[in-house]
Amino acid sequence: MILLDRVTKIYNKNLGPALDRVSLHVEPKEFVVIIGQSGSGKTTLLKLLTREERPTSGKIIVGGIDYDKLRDRDIPLLRRKVGTVFQDFKLLPNRTVFENVAFALEIVGVGGREIKNTVPKVLDIVNLKSQADHMPQELSGGERQRVAIARAIVRQPKILIADEPTGNLDPKHAWDVIRVLEKINHYGTTVLLTTHNQEIVNKLKRRVVTIEHGHVGSDRASAQYDVKN
Numbered sequence: 669m670i671l672l673d674r675v676t677k678i679y680n681k682n683l684g685p686a687l688d689r690v691s692l693h694v695e696p697k698e699f700v701v702i703i704g705q706s707g708s709g710k711t712t713l714l715k716l717l718t719r720e721e722r723p724t725s726g727k728i729i730v731g732g733i734d735y736d737k738l739r740d741r742d743i744p745l746l747r748r749k750v751g752t753v754f755q756d757f758k759l760l761p762n763r764t765v766f767e768n769v770a771f772a773l774e775i776v777g778v779g780g781r782e783i784k785n786t787v788p789k790v791l792d793i794v795n796l797k798s799q800a801d802h803m804p805q806e807l808s809g810g811e812r813q814r815v816a817i818a819r820a821i822v823r824q825p826k827i828l829i830a831d832e833p834t835g836n837l838d839p840k841h842a843w844d845v846i847r848v849l850e851k852i853n854h855y856g857t858t859v860l861l862t863t864h865n866q867e868i869v870n871k872l873k874r875r876v877v878t879i880e881h882g883h884v885g886s887d888r889a890s891a892q893y894d895v896k897n
């Protein structure tokens with residue numbers, strides 16, 4: 669469960685708040701699409717959840733972790749619960765697809781046998797099993813993003829945060845990425861997705877939270893979409 673209670677984020681006192689008393693409740697296994705104009709506060713919201721930024725005021729609880737009580741030594745636990753994917757894929761250019769995903773396990777001390785066992789399964793989920801030995805530069809943008817998703821989910825996070833993961837992709841590759849996010853959600857992971865792509869928003873038929881100037885402008889359940897369309 670994700671809970672934000674009247675969360676405000678002020679980066680600069682001379683400017684308005686980036687987020688202003690935002691309250692949001694996301695149930696386990698939900699798929700939530702977050703939309704809003706550039707600068708409305710979407711990335712800030714996600715960065716508060718990953719603890720890249722801290723709120724100026726308000727309460728955040730993610731998967732039972734109260735962020736007010738979070739100590740530095742709890743951060744690895746949080747990283748395990750919350751996987752992240754960004755617009756720019758941030759892959760290691762000199763490592764293969766397999767090695768990019770394996771790296772996420774190596775850095776937390778997972779052994780070679782488990783890595784050999786786990787990585788192909790995850791590459792299968794993102795439909796990249798046959799490209800395991802390819803280098804990132806040999807892949808399309810959509811394939812690169814799916815490597816980044818594989819890396820984000822290889823430790824089985826409860827929550828996957830994807831900040832404009834299709835921002836650099838053409839429509840076909842964007843849909844390949846969205847389908848993979850749906851599959852991961854179907855397996856039980858909560859997904860928070862930000863996007864500018866209206867077609868994706870309309871076709872996904874999921875809960876849509878609109879951020880407007882740091883406020884929650886609207887919060888529309890997926891069922892309401894069926895009525896409209």
Ligand code: ADP
Nearest residue numbers: 679680686704705706707708709710711712713
């Ligand atoms: P979005 O992702 O919806 O485009 P952001 O969360 O990135 O919006 O930005 C919201 C507001 O906060 C913008 O006005 C932006 O300029 C400001 N902002 C974002 N990050 C920082 C930062 N690190 N320092 C100062 N201001 C920031």
Ligand code: MG
Nearest residue numbers: 710711712831
């Ligand atoms: Mg953003």
